[in-house]
Amino acid sequence: MKRVFIMILDSFGIGGAEDAKKYGDEGANTLGHIAEACALGKAEQGRTGPLKLPNLGKLGLIEAAYESTGYYPKGMQTEGEIIGSYGYASEISSGKDTPSGHWEIAGVPVLFDWGYFTNTTNSFPQDLLDKIVSRAKLPGYLGNCHSSGTVILDELGEEHMASNKPIFYTSADSVFQIACHEETFGLDRLYEVCEIARDELNKGNYNIGRVIARPFVGKKPGEFVRTGNRHDLAVEPPAPTMIKKLVDEKHGTVVSIGKIADIYAQVGITKKVKATGLEALFDASLEEIKQAKDNTIVFTNFVDFDSSYGHRRDVSGYAAALEYFDRRLPEMLALIEPGDLLIISADHGCDPTWAGTDHTREHIPVIVYGDSVPVGSLGHRETFADIGQSVADYFDLSPMDYGKSFIKKK
């Protein structure tokens, strides 16, 4: 039986990217800085003490972090014998965003430049705004700026509810984000506006990676919360990913859990499981692993690390979430059968101690568990695409154009 389980801890970088300076991220290290804050007693909300990740440690995470940066995350050490294969990977895609990271992991790096809305205020071209307003029959719009998605709700949520004008905002990523109240504006209406924005961005050749629907609920500032009905409208990957190849070449099954299907623009996905929050995403992953048959990939994106903690610069929250994932990891390891491959990785960094609220350019951990890989170091992987190439190799698919396989063929 051939089964691969890929668990992406969204934004869980381990520092050390060679090109970090180019992105203003020299020294950024998501794991390293969380561990440091924990060790210094500065991440004590809802948890306490040094960062404890014994199970990820046994798979080799802490050694991977050492190899990535040349130092151990403060207060962390590997306990007992290592049972996994571990390494760290550099990104060759030009962006440090979610689609770039995920597509590169699937063997398709993004070597072209995305379009960005770089102006922090009046961010969107007037012509584009006019077209969206007119086609969607909107009373206008709010925002039109760079912002953190939670801060902007406190600033403009009330005015939005009173006026029915959607909140348009962006970030350092290639995104057009639309926040609307789920009840007063309506979820279907929000999705409809997003479809129109997607279409206008495509027609105008803006080269924008994603339009993101950001529904929220609540009555007033301080009480507004975003819901699990977020929906990303991504463009399609520029070449067949390893998930698409598994479906096309082997009639395989690719199960998306969480945001995965959206990130790959639904291409190469045969089943979608929706789950909101770390616990539900973990539960759904276990359930799908239990049911997985031959030629199956179960692919989960744990978005909360990024959206609830990384972008929010919430160090304690990020640490507690990592510790939660680690505590539950043995349940997943117990489901791994001979021949299976479990891959735990990330798509970029989002150092919660870093300036601003954007992603950080970092190495990602490449943690692999299963008998098709030798226990020990996989070393420096020059591209995230080594993961995609390895998965293609494992399933005997046609090779990807990028990446080197780390699979040990019997």
Ligand SMILES: O=P(O)(O)O[C@H]1O[C@H](CO)[C@@H](O)[C@H]1O
């Ligand atoms: O601040 P929020 O809305 O979470 O947005 C973040 O999430 C977006 C998509 O990952 C990023 O572009 C960043 O802007």
Ligand SMILES: [Mn+2]
């Ligand atoms: Mn991401």
Ligand SMILES: [Mn+2]
């Ligand atoms: Mn993000």
